Amino acid sequence: MDLETLTGPERPGEPITYVVAFDSSPLAEAALRRAVTFADAADAAVVAVTAVQRDPAMARDRGWLGADESFDVGTVAAAIAADVHEIAPGVPVEYEVLDAYAPRGRVSRTVRELAVDAGATVVFVGSDNAGHVVGGLTSVGQGVSADDRYDVHIVR
Secondary structure, eight states, rough: HHHHHHHHHOHHHHHHHEEEESSHHHHHHHHHHHHHHHHHHHEEEEEEEEEESSOHHHHHHHSSSSOOOOOOHHHHHHHHHHHHHHTTOOOOOOEEEOOOOOOOHHHHHHHHHHHHHTTOOOEEETTOOOOOSSGGGGGGHHHHHOTTTTTEEEEE
């Protein structure tokens, strides 16, 4: 097997874009930090993406809503952007709003679509249970890592 087979085809002249699947978790924050570090070294762009479910309890758990706040997409989007910009000022945040009960498959498909729309070269995913193979990822990370339109960098 030659090096090109191992690393994938080169795309001369195309911009490099690192996309981070971001949900404000400590591992997503670590993935964002890693993407920014790599982007600085490679003169690449970084974009954070997330699927926002209309679930007030989830939004509160992630720190996007206060205990007494009702769900508002603008409030949640601003909180996500604030979390991203605390780590990486200026990194754009793209999101799509989903139903509160959207299944994991729909959430991961949305993140994949956002990544592709952003022109992802590499998607950075935080996962504490990645193990030694990508198939060990659970939840949204497994679906995101299965897409062959971009490379995946798993942060543990």
